[in-house]
Amino acid sequence: MMQSTKRATRALRFNARAFSTSAHFAAPSSLSINADRLWETLHETCKWGAAHPYGDNPRDTGMARLTLNDDDARVRRWFADEVQKLGCSLSVDQMGNMFARQSGRLESTAPMIAMGSHLDTQPRGGVLRTMKENNFKTNFDVGIVNWTNEEGARFPKSMCSSGVWAGAVPIQKAWDLCDIHDSNVTLRSELERHGFLGDIECSSDPETGYPLGAHFELHIEQGPILPETGRSIGIVQGAQGYRWLTFTVHGKDAHTGTTPFSARQDPLLAASKMIAASNAIAKQHGALASTGIIKVPSNASTNTVATNVTFTLDIRHPQDSVVHTVQEVCLREFGAIASEDGKGVSFDWTLDTDSPAVKFDQDCVASIKAAADCLVGPEKSMLMTSGAGHDTVYTSKHCPSAMIFVPCRDGVSHHPTEYCSPEDCALGTQALLEAVVHYDESKANKGSGV
Amino acid sequence: MMQSTKRATRALRFNARAFSTSAHFAAPSSLSINADRLWETLHETCKWGAAHPYGDNPRDTGMARLTLNDDDARVRRWFADEVQKLGCSLSVDQMGNMFARQSGRLESTAPMIAMGSHLDTQPRGGVLRTMKENNFKTNFDVGIVNWTNEEGARFPKSMCSSGVWAGAVPIQKAWDLCDIHDSNVTLRSELERHGFLGDIECSSDPETGYPLGAHFELHIEQGPILPETGRSIGIVQGAQGYRWLTFTVHGKDAHTGTTPFSARQDPLLAASKMIAASNAIAKQHGALASTGIIKVPSNASTNTVATNVTFTLDIRHPQDSVVHTVQEVCLREFGAIASEDGKGVSFDWTLDTDSPAVKFDQDCVASIKAAADCLVGPEKSMLMTSGAGHDTVYTSKHCPSAMIFVPCRDGVSHHPTEYCSPEDCALGTQALLEAVVHYDESKANKGSGV
Structure with missing residues (x-):
């Protein structure tokens, strides 16, 4: 803990120097x-949902607080209490999204500058408390959003409620999502049970919904780039595009002992070569291509060539054109592989998801960069592209948005051993605070400049 | 049908010529x-179990007569009636194996020369009827064995009862086999229900069991070699060796969007390369290597690198040393693949089945070759090695044994469209008859030569 404080002190000193030499820095x-206190708060809220212990320390646990279960309802009520203690107003929309709002000194009616997060697994905060105890007033209203069901672990649609807010997911479809273990329970029935079905329309519409002036999100990187390059802040300028495809390779079942290679139509051999090829093709293009699922029919056996094989392909790159090219080259190469062995196989494919690349708002990115440069300097931060989906990808369609990444141990996420050090939690929160303050200040300056 | 008769006539003429020019031919x-009649009999018995129609003709069906179900009991009773009409004695052992025995003219007590088959899917015969109606007497006793549960489709152990007979499968284990759809039903309980639990020990022991003097088996090739090379009789001189291995590749789950290739431990990518490599290695050695099953954990998802992957490997070759070499080269190559990508994966493996190559009896093979040369000539027959397991593989351990293959359409077996033409059924049965007669004659000549 002391180390974290020391680093913050060092960072402020560093920043002071940086400020003296460059007009770019706020x-x-x-x-x-x-x-x-931040660390204590994180663990305080983790008592609701701690699971999967992996070490000797009582805090060495994973978290399994699923959207709108009893633990999630408790942490939502805790959150409501805390933000109200800070003098925030709280609004809840029809998806149970919680908007905590702290007035700015301008008493502007402009939509608030939001820090988005999701409590269904990890709580975050500390910024509003710090402002409050320092009697710090932003120009514009600022606040926190708790987006419902970001993870999609209980109700299988990730970034579900920011998707509704952005108009990308129909609310009825979101409400009708069933608990993966109990189809009698829907997201809406759980919102009602816990009293989190609000009146406000879940939308960015200024008339009927809850528009935002900006959206900043702090997240662990979920990858190894920051720890491996020794950086502590990632300035996320967008999200890579991705496409999810499912391939089905059709062969013919045959006895493995009596059928020479020349007479086979072996879909599993072909699929194996396709998976290996997609990896090589992605490497050549600096992209990612990954197969997470492969399936043979349930009656497959050791001594029978499979009838057919299904596998997924997940292609990603920050530029849509590269995603497209990798897909095209894969399809061409798969066609060649299909005729390579024995009597050949056939295949068909479906495009299940097509998520174009997203560029975040330049001003938001600039505010985060300013914060990072102040706190750790350019050599300890880096511009990045998010590999995963986040609420901010949806908010960016309706308000200026960007994200901050902090390192997580070994790049591990979605696993009980996911871990972000107290120092990096504090540093990330400090960066979030600085970015919001910088953005608020810039916006006020622009406004006054008009 | 006419064609088949014509062919037999041609064959006899051909044989006459062959005989006149070579002392090798019987x-x-x-x-x-x-x-x-053979064709009618085949279809008569198919009324018990016809299933999976694939064409317009009422006979265009598959067969699904599972071991010891009611249809199988009916065809067993039909078989018992028919062989008794022919004057055969019938014995049933503790595995329900049925031994139909026709006395030879020498009234020898030597174990009978058997034609083995299994009625659990296909009936066969015609040889004994033909001998009977021609008043033809072999020297030694000859007969038919109906081996119980050859297919292993209902009670999951193929060649189960010839295995017990050969001492390779403990009888209790065979009796305890459960119906794959109803664990309350065992092979023994079905033997009892239908009255086919005999008194004779299921063994080749001359004192307590039912020893055989020889074992000939007619079977479809289950592969494409005969049809593709335009041959009509395969003289099977042995069965290839095979090993079944299961590999588990251990990686680490990671987000496909946020984890660069360099940081991954991707077991599915590694497994894909291993499967492709095993195919290439087998080709280099003129062997077979096949993967029929691959599995990822049930919680696998499109955007997650799998935790681990399991796959089977089936290696075959007529020489055990080549099977061994292919396995060794695969293991070495898999080791290299495991460290090829990202942070590497680990793997372990088990040897589930090790079935050494089998050489059939030279005299039995010679009798089949003599029959084939007579019937179709050397250019229409060929020496072969069986790729699949058969009852004869077990009998060969305790009595002189060999097999005859006839072509099946497109090499397809274990499928409703499995088909052997009436001509090839008749020709195969004729070859079986000639081989048994030749073997019986040779044995008598040897005996008389002593």
Whole structure:
């Protein structure tokens, strides 16, 4: 904990120097996140849903707080209490999204500058508390959003409620999502049971919904690039495009002992070569291509060539054109592979998801870059593209948005051993605070400049 | 049908010429299988179990007569009636194996020369009927064995009862086999229900069991070699060796969008390369290597690198040393593949089945070759090695044994469209008859030569 405080101190000193040599850098907020309290708060809220212990320390656990289960309802009520203690107003929309709003000194009616997060697994915060205890007033209203069902682990649609808010997911479809273990329970029935079905329309519409002035999100990287390059802040300027395809390779079942290679139509051999080829093709293009699922029919046996094989392909790159090219080259190469062995196989495919690349707002990115440069300097931060989907990908369609990444141990996420150090939690929260303050300040300056 | 008869006539003429020019050839039996009746009999018995129609003709069906179900009991009773009408004695052992025995003219007590088959899917015969109606007497006793549960489709152990007979499968284990759809039903309980639990020990022991003097088996090739090379009789001189291995490749689950290739431990990519490599290695050695099953954990998803992958490997070659070499080269190559991508994967493996190559009896093979040369000539027959397991593989351990293959359409077996033409059924049965007569004659000559 002391280390975290020290680093913040060092960072402020560093920033002071940086500020003196470059006009690009905004002055730091002079606010400092209380790392000890932040860490305590994180673990306090983790009592609702701690699971999957992996070490000796009682805090060495994973978290399994599923959307709108009893633990999630408890942490939502805790969140409501805490933000109200800070003097925030709280709004809840029809998807149970919670909007905590702290007034700015301008008493502007402009939509608030939001820090988005999701409590269904990890709580975050500390910024509003720090502002409050320092009596710090932003120009515009700022606040926190708790987006419902980001993970999609209980109700299988990730970024579900930011998707509704952005108009990308129909609300009825979201409400009708069933608990994966109990089809009698829907997302809507759980919203009602816990009293989180709000009146406000879940939309960015200024008339009927809850529009946002900006959206900043702090997240662990979920990858190894920051730890491996020794950086502590990722300035996320967009999200890579991705396409999910499912391939079915059709062969013919045959006895493995009596059928020479020349007479076979072996879909599993072909699929194996296709998977290996997609990896090589993605490497050549600096893209990613991954197969997570492969299936043979349930009656497959050791001594029978399979009838058919299904596998998924997930292609990603920050540029849509590269995603497209990798897909095209894969299809061409798969066609060649299909005729390579024995009597050949056939295949068909479906495009299940097509998520174009997203560019985040330049001003938001600039505010995060300013914060990162202040706190750790350019050599300890880097511009990045998010590999995964996040609520911010949806908010970016309706308000200026960007994200901050902090390192997580070994790049591991979605696993009980997912871990972000107290220092990086504090540093990330400090960066979030600085970015919001910088953005608020810039916006006020622009406004006054008109 | 006419064609089949014509062919038999041609064959006899051909044989006469062959005989006149080579002392190696035995005289033909002068018996001729009644192809029409054989075909009718095959379809008569198929009324018990016809299933999976694939064409317009009522006979365009598959067969699904599972071991010891009611249809199988009916065809067993039909078989018992028919062989008793022919004057055969019938014995049933503790595995329900049925031994039909026709006395030879020498009234020898030597174990009978058997034609083995299994009625659990296909009936066969015609040989004994043909001998009977021609008043033809072999020297030694000859007969038919109906081996119980050859297919292993209902009670999951193929060649189960010839295995017990050969001492390779403990009888209790065979009796305890459960119906794959109803664990309350065992092979023994079905033997009892239908009255086919005999008193004779299921063994080749001359004191307590039912020893055989020889074992000939007629079977479809289950592969494409005969049809593709335009041959009509395969003289099977042995069965290839095979090993079944199961590999588990251990990786680490990771987000496909956020984890660069360099940081991955992707077991599915590695398994794909291993499967492709095993195919290439087998080709280099003129062997077979096949993967029929691949599995990822049930929680696998499109955007997650799998935790681990399991796949089977089936390696075959007529020489055990080549099977061994292919396995060794695969293991070495798999080791290299495991460290090829990202942070590498680990793998372990088990040897589930090790079935050494089998060489059939030279005299039995010679008798089949003599029959084939007579019937179709050397250019229409060929020496072969069986790729699949058969009852004869077990009998060969305790009595002189060999097999005859006839072509099946497109090499397809274990499928409703499995089909052997009336001509090939008749020709195969004729070859079986000639081989048994030749073997019986040779044995008598040897005996008289002593």
